[in-house]
Amino acid sequence: MKPTDELSQEHRAILTMIAILGRMADRLDAGTAVDPDDLDRSVEFIRIFADQCHHAKEEGHLFPEMERAGVPRDRGPIGVMLAEHVTGRGYVAAMANAVPGIRKADRQAGAAFAAAARGYGELLTRHIDKEDRILYPLADARLTPQQQESLRECFLEVEKTIVGAGRHEEFHRLLERLEKAYPA
Numbered sequence: 007m008k009p010t011d012e013l014s015q016e017h018r019a020i021l022t023m024i025a026i027l028g029r030m031a032d033r034l035d036a037g038t039a040v041d042p043d044d045l046d047r048s049v050e051f052i053r054i055f056a057d058q059c060h061h062a063k064e065e066g067h068l069f070p071e072m073e074r075a076g077v078p079r080d081r082g083p084i085g086v087m088l089a090e091h092v093t094g095r096g097y098v099a100a101m102a103n104a105v106p107g108i109r110k111a112d113r114q115a116g117a118a119f120a121a122a123a124r125g126y127g128e129l130l131t132r133h134i135d136k137e138d139r140i141l142y143p144l145a146d147a148r149l150t151p152q153q154q155e156s157l158r159e160c161f162l163e164v165e166k167t168i169v170g171a172g173r174h175e176e177f178h179r180l181l182e183r184l185e186k187a188y189p190a
């Protein structure tokens with residue numbers, strides 16, 4: 007499996023969580039109760055699985071290898087991807103900040119969470135599409151077999167140090183449970 011295939015697989019999990027967050031947002035907007043613990047766990051999934059793990063693989067390893075292979079960071083797709091990661095973190099912070107209010111049944115906090123979750127979902131859906139269709143094929147075309155091998159090792163290291171043993175599976179179980187609890 008190519009390192010970019012691993013990243014594309016992670017995209018599928020992130021998109022599943024985005025769909026779940028969309029359904030949670032619908033409930034919050036309709037004034038239907040959503041378990042605040044589920045909101046916290048969803049934010050934690052995005053922070054650790056998407057931002058700290060997936061984005062760390064891109065920012066700390068894939069993008070630098072692409073730069074070494076001659077893909078410019080500024081005025082190019084890498085710069086756009088980095089800027090979108092930063093914008094995404096703003097939405098995630100807004101979601102996290104809204105949860106304490108939701109615990110106190112504050113409707114405004116519910117609306118704030120829903121708006122941030124939708125903003126995050128729209129941003130990341132477009133972002134993931136650009137990476138899958140443009141950036142990753144560019145990486146596959148440019149990176150040498152040695153760079154691919156080094157990326158594979160770096161990704162393993164990110165899994166071990168940032169996510170931790172067994173945690174990845176735990177996140178997938180969370181997705182399964184939330185998909186059932188918040189069905190389409």
Ligand SMILES: [Fe+2]
Binds near residue numbers: 061064087
């Ligand atoms: Fe990205």
Ligand SMILES: [Fe+2]
Binds near residue numbers: 013017060064137
């Ligand atoms: Fe990505």
